Amino acid sequence: MSNTGTWMQRIAQDWLVHTLTGSAAAVGITLALQFLPILLFGLYGGVLADRLDKRKLLLFTQSAMGLTGLLLAALTLTGNVNVYHVYALAFVLGLVTVVDNPTRQTFVSDIVGPDLLRNAVSLNSANFQSARIVGPAVAGVLISAVGSGWAFLFNGLSFLAPIAGLLLMRTGELNPARRAPRGKGQLREGLRYVGSRPELLWPVVLVGFIGTFGFNFPIWLVAFTDRIFLAEAGTYGLLNTLMAIGSLSGALLAARRGGSRMRFMVAAAGGFGALLMIAAAAPVFWVFALLMVPVGLIGMTFVISANTSLQMASDPAMRGRVISLFMMVFVGGTPIGGPLLGWLTDTFGPRLGILAGGLVCAAAALAVALILARIGGLRLKVDLRRGHRHLDFVPRAPAVGEVPREAARELPDETPEEAAARPRREENQHLSRTP
Incomplete structure (x- = not known):
């Protein structure tokens, strides 16, 4: 219920900013302000998640996020909203998210234990993506009928659901990880821990590139809807819904996988970049719309594969800091990628904007693949014979x-x-x- 409200607010917020300013760059600035706190303070959120009671932390963060939605609803419904109000509330929401993200991600392990962690992370993502199918579609109809304010109001009230769920939990049945004691240098300790382990470091690097330059869909989809297809909010909601269908499929497929190999994660990142470049050349609306399904599927497959690999490869006492670093580079790169790709989209057009993002993602995947191959003593083998695998990594002589x-x-x-x-x-x- 709350995830549905969150997606309704995301769509309404993007469309409200675009309506107030007429600029894709302004949408990028909103995203940048919302995710700037994660870039600046994200690791501190991980320290708190490792040190404090996760359930109590989530009660605080979920309440605060609900209040920001209600305040934005009040400003919009009374006709007093301007773009600076949206900027300020996006920044406040980002500050709360600094603590909420690593706490919520690692709380999954406390609920189900380590044996079911991979499936639980995937099903949790499927839950989120299911709401992503409903939320944008409802938001598009609601915005067209009565305006953005009602979407903000629904989101603010929807946080009553997770708050009630947290209060009703039987805490004796949780599997809490050992808490990290209070001490100096815990932030540096987390960075050293990740930096000393290639199985953690290089997925984090790749996630940073994909998050910064690949997941800028609010900018691209708004621009394609308005400038390429000359459509309204309902079409924008439809494109988000189609992407969510693909993301949900990717989450469910990830839940069925028994393992997550590093090469599979890197291949998903490369495929994601290639699909963005193909979408940039889509000649008509229906081709672009259908491409959003595989874009969502491959993108979600990559995110879940990286998330579960990092959680399972990290020590439970360090997991909060590892996941906070994952979230910091994934969404914290938006203050860099959002304005940059928003400017490219405004200046050179939506097609060049999404093409640039796809090129960077594909290049990053190739570079990380070659680095990991060198570390593992492998080389790229090209075999064009029929019946043979054309590209493969084999042991280096x-x-x-x-x-x-x-x-x-x-x-x-x-x-x-x-x-x-x-x-x-x-x-x-x-x-x-x-x-």
Whole structure:
């Protein structure tokens, strides 16, 4: 119920800003202000999630988010709203989200325990995407009929549902992780923890690029609706609904997967960038609209794969800080990508704006794939023969004088000169034993 209200407010807020200003860049500024606090303070939210009672934290954050919706509704329904009110409330909502996001994400593990974590994260995303199907469609009709204010009012009241759910929980049946004790340097400790583990670091880097340059759909869909297809809020809501159908499908498919390999996550990121570039060239509305389904599916598959991989690979006592870093780079990059891509969209047109985002996403996926392959001792193999896999990563043959990784673990420490001379020494030993 609350997720439906949240999506209604997102659609109404984007359309209200566009109505007040007529600018895609203004929509980008709104997004930037909403996510700027996550970029600046996101890691502190993770420290609080690791240190404090998650259920009590969520009661506070959900109440505060409901109040921002009610205040925006009051301003809009009385006719006193202007774009600066929206900017200010978006910034306040971002401050609350700094604590809410990592707390809510890691609270899933407290509810179901580690064995069901992957499925629970996927089904939680499916819940969110189900609301994304209903919310934009209802918002589009509501905005066209009576205005944006009623969508804001519904969202503010909808937070009564999660608040009631949190209050009714039987706390004795939760599986709370061990809380991190209060101490100095916990922020730096979290950064060092991620930086020292490639299985955490490179997914976070890739998520940062995809979140900053790929998930700017409020800018692109508003601009395509208004400037390319010359349509109204109902069409904007329809495009969001079609994307949500794809996202829901991606969430349900992710729930069925038994594992999440790193190469699958990187491939999803590359496919997402490619689909954005294809959408940029869509000649007519129905082609663009149908493309929103696979865009949503692949995008959600990537996000869930990255989220669950990070949660399962991190220590429970560090999980809040790891997920806060994940959320910080995923949505905290919007203050950079939002205004930049909004300016590109306004100046050069919506098609070039979404094309630029897709190019950056595809390039980032390729770069991370090559880095991970090098770390893992792999190389890219191209095979154009029929019946063979055309592109694949295979073990890299060691260079002359280089020790294979498995053998290197068994060798004692030696100087570079001794390592270089080892192949000749081993050959001589073999010849001396040959009759």
